[in-house]
Amino acid sequence: MSCPARHIAGNLVWTDRGGVLAVWRIHPATYPHASRADKLKLHHETRAVLAQLRGEAMLLSLTVPIDPVATVGRMVADIDLEAHPDWVVAADAALDLLVDCDLYDRVRFLAVDLPAPTLRAGAASALGAASSRVTASFGLPATGPSAVEVRRRRQQEADYFTRFGAPARLRRASATEVAWIYARAWRRGVGDLPLDGPQADLAHGDPVHDPHRQRFAAEAHLHGPRLRGPALSTLDEAVTFEGGQRESRPRGAGVRRYVQITSGFGASYQAAGVLADLPESFTFPDGAEWFAAADAVADPVDWYARLRVIPNEDAKRGARRKLRQLVSQQSEWAGETAGLPSSLGNAIDALDDEQAELDASSDPLLAASMVFSVAAPDPRDADRQISGLQAVFAGGEYRLARPIGDQEALYEAGKPGSGLPRVCRDFEQMLTPRQLAAGNPFAGAELGDPTGVLFGISLDGGTARPVLLDPARGPATDRSGSIAITAALGAGKSFSLKYLAWATLARGGRFTTLDRTEHGEWVQFAQAAPGATEIVTLTADANVSVDPLQIFAGDDALQFGTGFLCLLLGIGIQDVEGDVLSAAVKTVLAERNPRAARVLTVLEERAVAERGRRLGDAAELVAGRLRGRLSERLARVIFGDEPPLRLSRADSVILWTPGLKPPPREVLLSPELSRRLLGEQLLAQAMVYLSAAIMRKIAFTDRSRFGAMCLDEVSFLTASVEGAQLLEEGLRESRRANAAVWVAAQDVASLGEPRLRALIPIRLAGRQGSRYAAEQALELLGMDVDEEHITALQEINPDPARQPERVGEMYLRDLDGRVGFIQVLPPRLPGLLASWDSNPRAATATERHPVPAANQPTPPAPDRPRPRGPGPAGPPTRDADPEFPWSERESPAVEGAPSAPPTGGAHGRATLADHLPLAPAWRPTSPRHPPARPGTGHR
DSSP: OOOSEEEEETTEEEETTSOEEEEEEEOOEEOTTOOHHHHHHHHHHHHHHHTTOOSEEEEEEEEEEOOHHHHHHHHSTTOOTTTOHHHHHHHHHHHHHHTTSOBEEEEEEEEEEEOOSSHHHHHHHHHHHHHHHHHHHTTOOOOOOBHHHHHHHHHHHHHHHHHHOOTTTEEEOOHHHHHHHHHHHTTTTTSOOOSSSGGGOOSOOOTTTOTTOOSOOOBOEEETTEEEOOOSGGGOOEEEEETOOGGGSOTTOOOOOSEEEEETTEEEEEEEEEEEEOOSOOOTTTTOOGGGGGGSSSSOOEEEEEEEEEOHHHHHHHHHHHHHHHHHGGGGGTTOTTOSOHHHHHHHHHHHHHHHHHHHSOOOEEEEEEEEEEEESSHHHHHHHHHHHHHHHHTTTOEEEOOTTOHHHHHHHTSTTOOOOHHHHHTOEEEOHHHHHTTOTTEEOOOSOSSSEEEEEEOSSSSBEEEEEOTTHHHHTTSOOOEEEEOOTTSSHHHHHHHHHHHHHHTTOEEEEEEOOTTOHHHHHHHTOSSOEEEEEOSTTOSSBOOHHHHSOHHHHHHHHHHHHHHHHTOOTTSHHHHHHHHHHHHHHTSSSOOTTHHHHHHHHHHHHTTTSHHHHHHHHHHHHHHHHHTSGGGHHHHSSSOBOOOOOSSEEEEEOTTOOOOOHHHHTOHHHHTTOOHHHHHHHHHHHHHHHHHHHHHHHOTTSOEEEEETTTHHHHTSHHHHHHHHHHHHHTTTTTEEEEEEESSGGGGOOHHHHTTOOEEEEOOOSSHHHHHHHHHHHTOOOOHHHHHHHHHSSOOTTTOGGGTTEEEEEOTTSOEEEEEEOOOOOTTTGGGGOOSGGGHHHHHHSOOOOTTSOOOOOOOOOOOOSOOOSSTTSOOSOTTOOSOOOOOOOBTTBOOOOOOSGGGOOOOHHHHSOOOTTOOOSOTTSOOOOOOEEEO
16 A cells, blocks of 8 residues: 655645645535525535536545544633633543543545646656656655646646635645545544544654644645655555455455455454445435435445546537437337336436536536445444445435455545546446535534533434534624523423533633522522522512612613513503603602602602693502502512612622512413503512513623523513513623523523514524424524424423433524534533432422522532442433433532542543643642632522
8 A cells, every 4th residue: 555645735735646636625514404495505506616627526525533632622722721620620521421432523525636737747747756656665755846836736726726616615625634634544443543632643743844743744845946745655554455364354254345454553444335326316405415324324434426527518429429329229129019118218318308407507527436435443343334334325226336356446546646446437427516416515514613511412413423512602703692492391491501501600701590480490500500609589588679770870770770660560661651650760860869669759749749630640640559569578679678789790690589470471462461460470570670680780791701691481571572672682782791691481482572583693492392382493493394393393302201312302503503403411520410400300309408598608519319330431321310311420529519520540531631731830639629619609
């Protein structure tokens, strides 16, 4: 074996056959759940690129192992680890999980032959390639091309790239990526080579260009009149055996349709199949995408397509010639009583269609050899993998052939720059760019953010891929970072919100929410929340006041005070009563010490002063209603004499209103029913509005830190005009305040009007309780509303008692508008998830460790007992506990703080400090015992 590349300069490759390749990295479009319009758009872009190919070209789609250390490195990027020890614990837990998993991603490349600009240049290239082979046999370095040729080829590549007209889909590959294509080929199955991270070293560093030996030392540079660079022989250090060596063949093995590749890493067995037959006709989208079969199996599958580009005029002449031959065969069947064979008629029709398509455009014809390849350390495993792939293709009327004796040739043909073997020509498929684009070579399943919390894994494919989510990325990139979650009861809304909240706090952000539950669901969450926590208990006997006229100032006091009182009294701001109330609030705000209780006095004084007039009667009506509301017990927290709440600067602030029950959304939206509301219900609705205003003020004040305002079951806010207006203002202003608004509801309609939902870019949808709710959720995600998706959305994340391995399934639309199917991946931190549990099964534990009474310190969170025994090897196996679908390993807990999993040292497990270059001045003294967090406060 030998590497076809002689020199690599950027994305240009000089080959040992005298040619020059240009290699581009393909940026795929997320496809599995895209709308029909987006799929057709991708097809159009792909066809446009394929139609511009000339000479010979190659499409490659290669699986790449995801380095757990590199993934965790993305989690901690731009985070001060010394200041945020809880995030170190979370990163260690993520590393502990990922090292047990087989994670693969897919990278795609397009390589094209650059034609020689002149005959003389072509002859010179061929002569240089021949001389390099001779000098290499004597151990001498190859002579590089001249500087003039390098400049000419770079200009040629730039012209080719401009002709594509698809900068969003293609970018120039780096020399590291090009070298990786060759270096990984012979390591597959025994020592898969990552493309990033510390495991991506070839240990062949160039002391000139790569003194730290951290990347592939493959790139050549101009030195004087010629291109010079390191020897590329290290990119191919293996020996191949067609059918395997005799001593390594399994006993009783029959036909050996694989190639054995022996290297210092061991013996790899690679089996390849060529796409031999395609259906006579296929539909697009959702019918033809044959390249997606590589992601339909649980094993990593590579594929490549060798393309011979036939110019349009030559293709039309060939089509006419073949058509004449087929038509002439019709006379041979003239005496056959059964008539013409259907295959002959179908072939004639296909050639008619091909000729018509070639006549209608200037597109070339592509002779495509499409090869799929698997690798394993054992030949029987390789046979099993390729047989499974053949079964997938057979179900769609495709045939994947495994040529005997040509496995080595197919392996070599997968290297850019190698010659086109006879076996590839034998299985060529004549396709137009439109037909090849229907196979979807540019489709992918990318999802999530470059950095952030390990939120889950992508289920769109046979192999798992981690999905990171960074709540602060939106404002950091001048976009909204707001999040909307819709799901039925028990389908993961609150859990997902708590996971994101915990990650935000652990990464140095702020968080605030309203807890209306009797048992203090979010108060329990605060027991294990990183940083300092402030719990504000708003009950009739609270020792603080949330008087909006004292908490806020200026225009905020007028807006929120008037809005609160309008909701409390059940009057419209545009009514006469609303005008009178607004005037009274303005009068009170003009005083030295404004208080909401003074509004009643101002109204009574105006009623007396203007008795018998329209405004006086309105003032008397409003004053009467306000006196009635003051009799409610909870009204004391607004109109009482307690000192006003001072907006806290704690990391997390929980407003706890135990048992607050606003009226249902359906009642608020009905004018007739809303007039029958009790005073207690009106006060509850007004309290929700006021709490949302306070939360917005807390989250939006400090622009130096990302802040999140969470509204679980947001329907109680969006049902009123004032609440919807407050939510809209928060959504529109959050970006400028370096903040985000998170909302959750059981159905999409409860999230607010369509114009409000349009302001929320990140959207999650869990299991839906009805067909109508599923249709709404699909529209929210931007997916096609069809029967298949409706059924799927009603069946995901089923009963955890029966299918615990499916707990956490959701659809995610990320900040970039890509939609994917994921499973939420809770952190492996013993004792932490007990504080997130909103399931009634946790009631017993809550009774043993009750929520503290109002204004009492929050005790440390107790550790929740877990089943004993070792955890699973990775995501495919889950714990039977539906509340904790991803297993925990036993680990002693630190009282009052979430415990890290066993790490490093005697436990033999990886830790963050073992891999990431932390500052020398700090190392975590013990990953199992992070530094203590600031204590929790309670008001």
